[in-house]
Amino acid sequence: MHLIERLLREQGRKHVRAYVIAFAMMGVIAACTTLSAYVMKDIIDRIFVDKSITAMWAIGAFIVAIYVAKGFATYGQVVVLTRVANNIVAEIQTRIFDKMLALDLSFYNQTHSTDFIARQAFISGAASGTLNMLVTALGRDILTSIGLIFAMFQQDWVLAILAVVIMPGAIVGTRKLGNRAKKVMMTEFSGFQAILESLQETAQGIRVVKSFTLEDFMRTRQHEAIRSFESAANKLARVQSRSSPLMETFAGVAIAAVVVYGGYRVIYNGAEPGAFFAFITALLLATEPLKRVARLQVDLAGSLLGVQMLYEFLDRNEPEREEPGTPALKITQGRVEFEAVDFAYRAGENVLNKISFVAEPGETTALVGRSGGGKTTTMAMLLRFYDPTAGRILIDGQDICAYTRQSLRSQISYVGQDTFLFKGSIYQNIAYGRPGASREEVEAAAKAAFAHDFIASFECGYDSPVGEQGMQLSGGQRQRIAIARAFLKNAPLILLDEATSALDTESERAVQEALKQLCAGRTTLVIAHRLSTVASAERICVIEAGKVIESGGQDQLLAKGGVYALLYKSQFESAALLAEAAAE
Incomplete structure (x- = not known):
């Protein structure tokens, strides 16, 4: 009743x-x-x-x-x-x-x-x-x-x-x-x-x-x-x-x-x-x-x-429903700071443990470390997919939890390791980066992401369908479209989670150059397993067990001989062995 x-x-x-x-x-x-x-x-x-x-x-x-x-x-x-x-x-x-x-x-x-x-x-x-x-x-x-x-x-x-x-x-x-x-x-x-x-x-x-x-x-x-x-x-x-x-x-x-x-x-x-x-x-x-x-x-x-x-x-609780009167976040410089942030997906199993670091305005900060250390979760926290169980995340001194999620996310360009494309054309998927953008702006973004050439080679060009979840395109093509979408958004904060992982060496080199242009003058956080892709980052944070155990430039970390140096040595020795095997 x-x-x-x-x-x-x-x-x-x-x-x-x-x-x-x-x-x-x-x-x-x-x-x-x-x-x-x-x-x-x-x-x-x-x-x-x-x-x-x-x-x-x-x-x-x-x-x-x-x-x-x-x-x-x-x-x-x-x-x-x-x-x-x-x-x-x-x-x-x-x-x-x-x-x-x-x-x-x-x-x-x-x-x-x-x-x-x-x-x-x-x-x-x-x-x-x-x-x-x-x-x-x-x-x-x-x-x-x-x-x-x-x-x-x-x-x-x-x-x-x-x-x-x-x-x-x-x-x-x-x-x-x-x-x-x-x-x-x-x-x-x-x-x-x-x-x-x-x-x-x-x-x-x-x-x-x-x-x-x-x-x-x-x-x-x-x-x-x-x-x-x-x-x-x-x-x-x-x-x-x-x-x-x-x-x-x-x-x-x-x-x-x-x-x-x-x-x-x-x-x-x-x-x-x-x-x-x-x-x-x-x-x-x-x-x-x-x-x-x-x-x-x-x-x-x-x-x-x-x-x-x-x-x-x-009647389910709506964690993302904003309270009336919640102010919009305004980013001026783009300084990102994690202050002793804790987070757990399940009670008693912390993924982040008092993690603290600073990403300075206009610089690239790389998050590296073994799988499962909490790097991707850190980026998810910055996007407010989840809120900290303890600690604060600040942008220009503002606690992001006190502002609307929409205003925060509208000022972040995100390219994840799992590229998702919606049903529709290549043009539509790039245009999602900034609804209402002109066709010229969409094509300019594609060129900046080195995607224009392969798009133009298709019979229908930018109007070519991508298929369900982009299955009509290769992994590298999907990733470049996602990068073009980030170019089009033109946000002050850039988050790159293994953004070039699906690219071959030649494409990666081209996209890295494009990303360098995209990140110029913007605060950028990069997650990368291939350490060669973050060698030029102003700051590298080594994350393990949900906390930053080392940070600094690449030369500093190599000279220190700590965890980063071990990762670097292991990775480049493996690359050398693979090169020798290929030569034989």
């Missing part, structure tokens, strides 16, 4: 005018259905008993009028409810997507992306379906039932009592089916999600699937998910249909009792056959709406499960 109450408060109130119109239409439908039962008395008595030609034509015209009115009312009701339902679905889909954007990366780290797709498909229509079901039950079914029961009492109150006292037993018998249907529906949703998950991972990982000959494994996995979904769907059909034998049995008993008793009165007591036929017609017409009312709890179970899942998602 609390779900229905909230749904009526949030959505029903918005569309109350449309629901009132639909309710009025249903009232017309109920009245027409009731009149159909009333007219049966005159059909029997005036036409078949009295044999009146005038009555025959008059009653025929009246029946046409009833059904024309009912037809137009039905049309109006369907159109109004459909428009309301579509509006609610559109609003719910918008709210789900807005909620996705307001959640932080920790949510996405814990949730498979197919969960969003499944929710969109499963729950976006649940709210409108529940409201329409309630309005239809109240307007069409209950009003029609009331009208027909009134007609039955008008014709014969004894028969009406006999019929009415039997039907509530069917309603009581269906009460427990609602909870059962809800549980089965949850199993069906999980199966649907498993199917989507397998489809998505197969499509996105098709190269791995084929290279490791995982076709049989993925086929078995998908077949099991499909069978589980099919089994749950069949079980749901059985649960939802269990009310039918009960309903039909009670309806049959009620109708049979009325026929026997009414027939007895007509045959032995001389009762009017017209009244009896009008009563039977009203009873038969009332059977279907009464059965729908009795099944309402079962039918609502699935929709209410969707509504429950919807509100559970929409």
Whole structure:
């Protein structure tokens, strides 16, 4: 009931005018259905008993009028409810997507992306379906039932009592089916999600699937998910249909009792056959709406499960939702400082441990060290993908946690090691760096990133599609497009996380020159495993176990003979061995 109450408060109130119109239409439908039962008395008595030609034509015209009115009312009701339902679905889909954007990366780290797709498909229509079901039950079914029961009492109150006292037993018998249907529906949703998950991972990982000959494994996995979904769907059909034998049995008993008793009165007591036929017609017409009312709890179970899942998602805490009045960050010089910053993805497992360093304005600061030391997390903290559990991150002396994320991120150009391209053209993917940029500016950015030549070699040039996640381009091409996007943004802070890792030696040399131009006069933080790419950095910070253990220029660190010197020696010795092997 609390779900229905909230749904009526949030959505029903918005569309109350449309629901009132639909309710009025249903009232017309109920009245027409009731009149159909009333007219049966005159059909029997005036036409078949009295044999009146005038009555025959008059009653025929009246029946046409009833059904024309009912037809137009039905049309109006369907159109109004459909428009309301579509509006609610559109609003719910918008709210789900807005909620996705307001959640932080920790949510996405814990949730498979197919969960969003499944929710969109499963729950976006649940709210409108529940409201329409309630309005239809109240307007069409209950009003029609009331009208027909009134007609039955008008014709014969004894028969009406006999019929009415039997039907509530069917309603009581269906009460427990609602909870059962809800549980089965949850199993069906999980199966649907498993199917989507397998489809998505197969499509996105098709190269791995084929290279490791995982076709049989993925086929078995998908077949099991499909069978589980099919089994749950069949079980749901059985649960939802269990009310039918009960309903039909009670309806049959009620109708049979009325026929026997009414027939007895007509045959032995001389009762009017017209009244009896009008009563039977009203009873038969009332059977279907009464059965729908009795099944309402079962039918609502699935929709209410969707509504429950919807509100559970929409009620999640929004870490990235800014408080009203939060000021925008303004970067003047670009001095970045980490002050004793701690951070843990999981409680008690710190990734960053009192990390402290300074990136001076207009200089390049490199973060190096073994994998897992916390370098990428450090950049994620600067972008406020996560906030520190202790310590502060300052830009020009301003604690970034006190300012809006949008103002912070709008002043940072980021190129990550995992290059992501959106569906669309090369031009569109570069233009995302600064929406509204001219085509000349996009092409200039591509030239600066040494991407223009390979783009121009494509048949469609900048309008060439990149494919899903950029799969129609090589890794190096994708990375240069990402660098062009950063060029176009032209932000005062530059973050490069292995930005040249996917490039060959020649391309890397060209892009390094381009990056040098991009970073000139800007504060730049670079993560690199190839130490040759950061040799010219003004400051190199060696990060290990979430803290800076060494910092300085390359010559200073080599002379010190510490961790950086060991990394440098190990890396260049490996490179020398590879060169010798290649020469042989």
